[in-house]
Amino acid sequence: MAIWFTRSRTITYYLKRKMGFMGILNQDSCSNSYFESISSSSSSSSSSRIPDVKNSSISRYSSAFTFLVHRFKSTKTSGQLDQFYSSDDENSQALDFPGGKVAYISEMRFISESNDKRIPCYRLLDDNGELIEDSDIDQISKEVAVKMYSEMVTLQMMDTIFYEAQRQGRISFYVTSVGEEATNIASAAALAADDVVLPQYREPGVLLWRGFTLEEFANQCFGNKADYGKGRQMPIHYGSKKLNYFTVSSPIATQLPQAVGAAYSLKMDKKDACVVTYIGDGGTSEGDFHAALNFAAVMEAPVIFICRNNGWAISTHITEQFRSDGIAVKGQAYGIQSIRVDGNDALAVYRTIRAAREIAISEQRPILVEALTYRVGHHSTSDDSTKYRPADEIEYWKMARNPVNRFRKWVERNGWWSEKEESELRSSIRKQLLQAIQVAEKTEKPALGNLFSDVYDLPPSNLREQEKQLRETINRHPQDYPSDVPM
Amino acid sequence: MASCLRRYGRRLSVSICEKRELSTACEGKVIQQQQQQQQQQTAKLLNLCSAINQALHLALETDPRSYVFGEDVSFGGVFRCTTGLTERFGKNRVFNTPLCEQGIVGFGIGLAAMGNRAIAEIQFADYIYPAFDQIVNEAAKFRYRSGNQYDCGGLTIRAPYGAVGHGGHYHSQSPEAFFCHVPGIKVVIPRSPQQAKGLLLSCIRDPNPVVFFEPKWLYRLAVEEVPEHDYMLPLSEAEVIREGSDITLVGWGAQLSIMEQACTDAEKDGISCELIDLKTLIPWDKETVETSVRKTGRLLISHEAPVTGGFGAEISASIVERCFLRLEAPVARVCGLDTPFPLVFEPFYMPTKNKILDAIKSTVNY
């Protein structure tokens, strides 16, 4: 009897898989969309990724996965593989193994490489900024909502103006966050100031939210004497101890295991705070990502990993980056609760990170959040993304899925925002930005001594000697050295 | 910005002078041989990036068991060195990898161990460290630890290195010395387009794993005549690219063009400098350096990497061992400072022409 039962379950499983596959095909034939075509087509021809604006996948997700979305409302996890794993407690043929009982079966079965359906994406606002019906959200205050919207606009404007400054040759490099404003700002808004942030590099919105001023951003990009990094790093490598924001480092994914260590410290100190660390989709391929997830689970560290899955790592599309159903699915393998959220829905991101923070701190455990979004800008000012991705894909995400416009519609609908406030905000931010750039550009560079300080707490003799020799060289050949660096 | 442009401009003039001087000096024996063999000889003006690209085309064309892969190589690479390869040789032989350097090198070792030529790209030398274990503990010891049953000699790791004027900590490093401390791999750095093509082909075809660092500042700036045909330049052979009698200068890669300028200026002061391009850092050609120092009695080494523990230290120690009685002055090192590579302070950090010139003078007048 037990054997028959198992077999019948196996058959059902295979049938389900087949039907699931057909189901996906059917869905695909009536529309294609960015994320779906990735899952169902192995050909990565760029035209198959061109999204159909009218038939957004998200709206279909919301109807097809209402059930699962509901399950996500509780902070309980949704066990993706439950249906597959044996659950018969009466099965006496079980192995006692560290971690719990493991059932025996006599039929060989490989765990599937994927689930029948993709992990659903939690969202609250549809593309039009309408609150999805029956989503019972706690009311977010007008004050917070308006601040979120304003900071999203500020981030967008800072990107436009700093990018332009780079094009004019005034700063040497820049990276925009265009398309990811909601992921940036809404995640920051959901945190407390005591929460420690270890960023990748495309999260300046978190700093902005915490009060890093436009002048401070400009000072870093110009590498002047007011830059906290003392002109040593490339533009966009911000950091602020005061704002609990570790300094950006270019090597990808190195911040992740560090975040776990920092979180362990908060745990030992019994702090009412967690660590939040960001990573791109590309970054999840690095060994450090996997080390970090495993450490976090084993050390039960209060850390939130936020993966900005924006579809691209420079020119490498996510289909060339991993074959799993994105990032969220990886959490379970490490024993970490995970969730996928619409990264372009500020409200959903806010709610998700609020909940994640609550779990991370109260249960002292890690959480993995995958935010589905899109890198609308080029990778950086050194990149021309039209070389490797279709223009209409960019256009679609820039217009139809624009996170700032979407949130604005919702805020406006609530009567919290008007055209007048919009134009006032924009002209005021613009003025501040131009002013910040002008001042930062005129401010002198850090003095020469900063080349030698901070290598260690105190300069050892080799550096003292090198500084002395360098100053002698400068005296002999002043024409070799930039005049804007004070000696 | 103005100062940035000035720096850029200086490099530009350097590259023009390099075009004139180094291209004539670099006719290695192999080239000459092959020139004789080859009936009609054509050469084209190429920059270093295109020369690398040509070498990769040739490598893939001449060996069907050769592969090119790394982050973003499919669309041509962030420096455009792999342009056109996927189109020409297909996605199975030229492909993007996930963003994982340890994966790239480990994969390359396995591919090479099965009798293939694995040409792996690390996007910047600054990002080679996640692959350090695979290179140092695996690639370098693959042959030795198996009693020569296995080897991964088909592995070549390409990585752009060095300063570019605005790269800061993580787009400027010269990590060659770390790898020179590892028996079992070779480390090669070309100085010019013609050298790059011939040396890269040698590295790819060498039966040992090689780390090939490309001077990224010269990708577009250095232009010279590059023979169009398939040629290889010998590894572990240094080249005297300028003869002189008063002092020997040793360097590699992009630094040579700076040293060349210092030699030219020193000549105006009546000092005759001999300039040697080491090309292969390990196993290195001590004999050529020794012969030169026996002649001049003085030695200066220059590299961009920090002076402490740099490969200049090894050269210095070896030459002191061999030429102690012949030396007329302490060996001079003009190198990067013992700091992380800085952004705003880059002009101060660098081993500039005038720092070299000063050192030449004080060594000669010791």
Ligand SMILES: Cc1ncc(C[n+]2csc(CCOP(=O)(O)OP(=O)(O)O)c2C)c(N)n1
């Ligand atoms: C260790 C390392 N390897 C390579 C790079 C070069 N690089 C910089 S950004 C990047 C792509 C990152 O993509 P992703 O993680 O998706 O972040 P996104 O840029 O999309 O925000 C690469 C390969 C690096 N910075 N560090």
Ligand SMILES: [Mg+2]
């Ligand atoms: Mg990405």
